[in-house]
Amino acid sequence: DVKVTQSSRYLVKRTGEKVFLECVQDMDHENMFWYRQDPGLGLRLIYFSYDVKMKEKGDIPEGYSVSREKKERFSLILESASTNQTSMYLCASGEREGLDTQYFGPGTRLTVL
Amino acid sequence: GNSVTQMEGPVTLSEEAFLTINCTYTATGYPSLFWYVQYPGEGLQLLLKATKADDKGSNKGFEATYRKETTSFHLEKGSVQVSDSAVYFCARAVGGSYIPTFGRGTSLIVHP
Numbered sequence: 001d002v003k004v005t006q007s008s009r010y011l012v013k014r015t016g017e018k019v020f021l022e023c024v025q026d027m028d029h030e031n032m033f034w035y036r037q038d039p040g041l042g043l044r045l046i047y048f049s050y051d052v053k054m055k056e057k058g059d060i061p062e063g064y065s066v067s068r069e070k071k072e073r074f075s076l077i078l079e080s081a082s083t084n085q086t087s088m089y090l091c092a093s094g095e096r097e098g099l100d101t102q103y104f105g106p107g108t109r110l111t112v113l
Numbered sequence: 114g115n116s117v118t119q120m121e122g123p124v125t126l127s128e129e130a131f132l133t134i135n136c137t138y139t140a141t142g143y144p145s146l147f148w149y150v151q152y153p154g155e156g157l158q159l160l161l162k163a164t165k166a167d168d169k170g171s172n173k174g175f176e177a178t179y180r181k182e183t184t185s186f187h188l189e190k191g192s193v194q195v196s197d198s199a200v201y202f203c204a205r206a207v208g209g210s211y212i213p214t215f216g217r218g219t220s221l222i223v224h225p
Contacts, residue, residue: 004156033212042217043157043202058212090156094213100206101147102213104156 003027004105006091012111019078021108023091029103030096032074034058034066037088037107049074050096081112119203119216126193126223134188134219136177136203144205146170146179146186147213151200160188160201193223 007022025032034046035058045058047066055066063085067075074093078085091105120135138144145164149157161170166181175190186203200220206213 040217043215045212048212092157100145101159101162102149102157102204104149104158106154106156 004091004093004103006089006105006108008108009106010109010111012113013078013081014113015082017078017081017112019081019110019112021076021078021089021091021110023074023076023093023105024072025074025091025093025103026072027093027103028071029093030071031094032068033092033094033102034064034074034076035090035092036060037090043090046076081110083112086110086112117203117205117214117216119201119219122200122218122220124219124221126221128195128223128225129192130223132188132190132193132197132221134201134203134221136186136188136216138184138186138203138205138214142207144207146177147204147206148175148177148186148188149202149204149215151202151218153199157202193221195223195225197221198223 004025013019031050033048035043044060046064049055049068052071065077089108092102094102117138147162148160150160151157161172163170163179169178177186177188200218202218203216204213
């Protein structure tokens with residue numbers, strides 16, 4: 001059974017902290033994605049990666065960075081967390097060509113105080 | 114541009130009612146079309162998909178038909194259950210792009 005796991009289901013951080021969200025997939029997928037989900041706004045793409053050490057900005061990259069040192073792991077980094085980054089963060093992976101299904105992790109609900 | 118438009122929710126139904134959630138997309142290239150479902154507290158999971166015109170995707174009693182002439186992929190179910198309460202996302206993916214486009218999601222609430 002395919003699996004995408006995220007390091008935390010719930011996370012509470014303080015303004016200014018550095019935050020790491022980890023995502024691991026066991027399907028040998030080339031593509032990995034980070035989205036944030038907010039009420040009324042749907043899913044918005046933050047960053048994606050199509051190969052190890054490769055990354056591309058999505059629609060809302062400001063305030064975030066990513067790291068992909070190994071094929072199975074894609075990390076989202078909030079360099080200095082702010083309250084407007086309180087959100088649900090979803091990781092996903094998929095096959096190279098993008099036409100196939102995306103597989104999502106369970107999400108991390110981040111609250112920044 | 115590339116976009117997916119879904120009907121706004123929430124959609125509120127009684128158990129055993131008929132469900133339709135509308136989805137239209139912009140017709141760039143020959144996209145594959147998807148419906149994803151997100152149950153409370155979980156991530157999205159694929160519900161069904163269709164890869165070419167006139168294909169019908171189906172799963173768990175849900176169906177959607179890829180209509181190229183109307184650029185639509187409406188989700189239907191003949192008799193909803195309380196357990197179908199969730200948020201439903203329509204999505205499209207075009208060859209050559211790594212990035213699918215998602216609609217904003219439609220919340221479905223089914224009452225006993």
